[in-house]
Amino acid sequence: MKQNRISFGNPVLFVEEQFMSADYFKTIIVPMLQGAETTILLFLIAIAVSIPLGFLLTLAVRSKFKPLSLLCQGYIHLMRGTPLLLQLLFICFGLPLIPGIGQYLVLDRFVAAALGFTLNYAAYFAEIFRGGLLAIDKGQYEASKVLGLSRWQTTRKIILPQMFRIALPAVANESVTLVKDTALLYAVAVPELLHFAETAVNRDFTIMPFFYAGVIYLIITFVLSMFFRWLERRFKFE
Amino acid sequence: MAIIEVSNLKKSYGNLDVLKQITFEVNKKDVVAVIGPSGSGKSTMLRSLVHLEEIDGGSIRVADDYLVKDGVYSKPQDLKKITSRMGMVFQHFNLFPHLTVTENLEVAPRMLKRESPVAIRHRSTELLKKIGLTNRADAYPANLSGGQKQRVAIARALMLNPEILLFDEPTSALDPELTGEVLKVMKDLAEEHMTMVIVTHEMGFAKDVANRVLFMDNGQIIESGHPDDLLTNPQHDRTRAFLNRSFN
Numbered sequence: 001m002k003q004n005r006i007s008f009g010n011p012v013l014f015v016e017e018q019f020m021s022a023d024y025f026k027t028i029i030v031p032m033l034q035g036a037e038t039t040i041l042l043f044l045i046a047i048a049v050s051i052p053l054g055f056l057l058t059l060a061v062r063s064k065f066k067p068l069s070l071l072c073q074g075y076i077h078l079m080r081g082t083p084l085l086l087q088l089l090f091i092c093f094g095l096p097l098i099p100g101i102g103q104y105l106v107l108d109r110f111v112a113a114a115l116g117f118t119l120n121y122a123a124y125f126a127e128i129f130r131g132g133l134l135a136i137d138k139g140q141y142e143a144s145k146v147l148g149l150s151r152w153q154t155t156r157k158i159i160l161p162q163m164f165r166i167a168l169p170a171v172a173n174e175s176v177t178l179v180k181d182t183a184l185l186y187a188v189a190v191p192e193l194l195h196f197a198e199t200a201v202n203r204d205f206t207i208m209p210f211f212y213a214g215v216i217y218l219i220i221t222f223v224l225s226m227f228f229r230w231l232e233r234r235f236k237f238e
Numbered sequence: 239m240a241i242i243e244v245s246n247l248k249k250s251y252g253n254l255d256v257l258k259q260i261t262f263e264v265n266k267k268d269v270v271a272v273i274g275p276s277g278s279g280k281s282t283m284l285r286s287l288v289h290l291e292e293i294d295g296g297s298i299r300v301a302d303d304y305l306v307k308d309g310v311y312s313k314p315q316d317l318k319k320i321t322s323r324m325g326m327v328f329q330h331f332n333l334f335p336h337l338t339v340t341e342n343l344e345v346a347p348r349m350l351k352r353e354s355p356v357a358i359r360h361r362s363t364e365l366l367k368k369i370g371l372t373n374r375a376d377a378y379p380a381n382l383s384g385g386q387k388q389r390v391a392i393a394r395a396l397m398l399n400p401e402i403l404l405f406d407e408p409t410s411a412l413d414p415e416l417t418g419e420v421l422k423v424m425k426d427l428a429e430e431h432m433t434m435v436i437v438t439h440e441m442g443f444a445k446d447v448a449n450r451v452l453f454m455d456n457g458q459i460i461e462s463g464h465p466d467d468l469l470t471n472p473q474h475d476r477t478r479a480f481l482n483r484s485f486n
Contacts, residue, residue, distance in 0.1 A: 137330075137332070139328060139330055139332035140332060140334065142290055142328070142332060143326075143328065143332035143333075143334070144346075145288075145289075145290065146288050146290070146321070146324075146325070146326040146395075147345075147346035147394070147395075147398065148318060148321075148322050148346060148350055148398065149345075149346060149349055149350075153349045157345060157349065158334055158345075161336045162334075162335065162336050165336060235336075237335055237336050237378045237379075237380060238378055238380045238381055
């Protein structure tokens, strides 16, 4: 209690000197970087699978085969209309409780989480791509048709490149959100960056690990943002 | 034999008849200017020739084949072959923004694989020279002026060696000082005896270059004839009223 009072009353005091030292930094940074590795790995898997999956969803929603289109629209609504945390908890802890088949649905926590993130983000990417398609002028389709391109050739050579270009800023935004959402792994007890920071905070009674964690998130999102900036410049078409 | 024969063309959107019994012919080497007020059905008529619009009745014959006969379209696999005799230039250019000028020209021929890449490159180089844009070969459309874009669009249509070129208000989206460079390219094509159908508001150009003018109003061809006759001495009141408005 006493320490708390001092902490809130005088911010300089609670950052005790021993936790500012290089030694403490070294002991704590190693597990945190391991946590960051999990964070980054989850991010990479989720992004690498959910973007193509989202794209397929977009195509399916636009399909002339109504049942498929409706099914995928329902899926997107389900994924966007419920909390990601609920979805993760459902996959990790809910699936094994299903009578009969539950015992076969006990997944490794990380795998389960990666699955949850991928399924959820695919729905968001599908919506982003759909927006990209809507932004393409119908004159592009007409010019392609008059030039004799087939539907598939038009889609592949004319429409998709433009769609990805238009969607790029929104994809960048969603990716940064994904990095931060990986902190939800905490809820399903997969040790990631935030988990190690919190453990250290509780154990050592210092706020520094939170700062370190914040800085690591910032570095990851900064690198990611730079990458997308580069992509946007690279595909500026000017 | 006429290269395009359109007879009793009909099209409606719900209760609105946009084309009513349109009948006309285009002969080889003709330059036909189609004029008329907005909403008269000019563009719809032109677009139906390349199957960008579905018509509800009548026939369109192109060379030896019927695109649609008495309201019944040819088999899907034949439609493409029939429309491939025609190239089209749009009011808003419809260049592919993610491709350079050269790529815009070459994308369709390369996909269609009727010619070797070397022959395609040879042709695109030649056409860029013809439209005076050799130095813009690697530019993206975003960096071109409107007049340059439309010239590229014409070259792109020519890449496929069409027998007929259709123009849908090719200068309507351009600043007035840029129309000249586009009209010049079209005039050159006319002098090379390219068969052309041009929906236009450029009366001066129609007078100079066209050998026939069709005046359309309210989904019908009201009058047609040589520009010297039709533009200076129209027979119908509606034509006269339109021309008076256009020239004043």
